[in-house]
Amino acid sequence: MMTAIRSADEMGQPAVVATPVAVSVADNHAAPKTPAPVNKRAVAQSFSRAAQQYDQVAQLQMQVGQQLLAAIQSPAEQREKIVALDIGCGTGNLTRHLQPFCDTLVALDFAPGMLQFASEHHGDSIQHFICADADALPFAPASFDLVFSNFALQWCESLPALFHNLFTLLRPGGRLVFSIPGDGTLRELQHSWQQADPFHRHVNTFVTAPQVCDALQNAGFQLYVVQEEPVIMRYASVRELTHELKTLGAHIVNGERNRQLTGKRVVAGMLQAYEKLRGGDGKLPATWNIIRASARKPASD
Numbered sequence: 001m002m003t004a005i006r007s008a009d010e011m012g013q014p015a016v017v018a019t020p021v022a023v024s025v026a027d028n029h030a031a032p033k034t035p036a037p038v039n040k041r042a043v044a045q046s047f048s049r050a051a052q053q054y055d056q057v058a059q060l061q062m063q064v065g066q067q068l069l070a071a072i073q074s075p076a077e078q079r080e081k082i083v084a085l086d087i088g089c090g091t092g093n094l095t096r097h098l099q100p101f102c103d104t105l106v107a108l109d110f111a112p113g114m115l116q117f118a119s120e121h122h123g124d125s126i127q128h129f130i131c132a133d134a135d136a137l138p139f140a141p142a143s144f145d146l147v148f149s150n151f152a153l154q155w156c157e158s159l160p161a162l163f164h165n166l167f168t169l170l171r172p173g174g175r176l177v178f179s180i181p182g183d184g185t186l187r188e189l190q191h192s193w194q195q196a197d198p199f200h201r202h203v204n205t206f207v208t209a210p211q212v213c214d215a216l217q218n219a220g221f222q223l224y225v226v227q228e229e230p231v232i233m234r235y236a237s238v239r240e241l242t243h244e245l246k247t248l249g250a251h252i253v254n255g256e257r258n259r260q261l262t263g264k265r266v267v268a269g270m271l272q273a274y275e276k277l278r279g280g281d282g283k284l285p286a287t288w289n290i291i292r293a294s295a296r297k298p299a300s301d
């Protein structure tokens with residue numbers, strides 16, 4: 001069983017793309033409120049650092065991932081033929097549950113620390129670990145029967161470009177199953193920052209479900225399901241929320257915010273604004289607007 005971690009460098013690709021990139025969306029729907037460059041090296045480093053703690057705070061991610069897994073059906077007699085890819089596998093804690101659905105399982109992430117953790121803990125159920133950027137996938141066309149991704153595609157440069165690539169990487173009849181936080185995610189935090197600092201964006205922008213649908217269809221996919229569901233998590237304090245976001249890598253903002261420039265007065269203003277949202281249960285709400293999608297490459301294209 002192969003558990004070596006390979007970097008995309010070995011395949012002539014950059015392991016981590018350091019330059020800022022912009023998230024682009026389908027033209028015929030309202031674009032997110034701000035352009036969204038993201039420093040991918042910072043995201044990858046942040047996830048590498050978070051690898052040891054990630055599973056302790058990723059309850060929502062695990063719950064959504066389990067729902068995605070439940071949506072995958074694979075007749076037992078086809079099992080021998082199926083090659084699956086998990087993009088943004090993180091600690092591998094979810095990836096390993098793909099094993100019953102396939103014969104060969106490839107876990108890909110651009111954070112070396114995450115891959116290291118995944119190979120140490122789940123090397124017995126995952127055959128291949130690849131360190132690469134989802135925006136530069138180092139695979140030949142028609143390599144996979146199933147591409148899976150949970151809470152990872154929000155850092156990609158362009159969903160339309162990504163879906164075109166994934167369409168090429170899938171074999172005819174292959175499935176793409178993923179979740180991604182959608183527009184409205186962390187709206188309470190965004191609102192509170194806006195009260196304190198109206199001219200800077202402190203929270204990521206996220207795509208909408210119609211943008212996801214359009215991008216999938218334009219790439220040639222047949223849609224099975226594109227579902228949007230708001231999940232409201234509750235926290236004792238903003239500090240608890242931001243600690244969790246840091247461990248989940250979600251504190252890195254796609255936008256032009258400079259963390260050093262956020263003064264104490266602005267932070268205090270944000271905290272004060274968020275306090276006004278404290279509910280009857282004594283907790284602060286934080287919304288995650290989860291988009292789940294399942295699509296298929298037509299059997300003959």
Ligand SMILES: C[S@@+](CC[C@H](N)C(=O)[O-])C[C@H]1O[C@@H](n2cnc3c(N)ncnc32)[C@H](O)[C@@H]1O
Pocket residue numbers: 043044047048058061062065087088089090091094108109110111114132133134135149150151152153155156248249
């Ligand atoms: C929130 S974690 C999700 C991990 C896992 N899928 C789960 O559900 O627990 C996101 C993961 O995606 C990875 N990631 C983010 N953007 C990526 C990209 N462009 N290419 C490869 N991996 C990426 C991060 O390094 C991180 O491990």
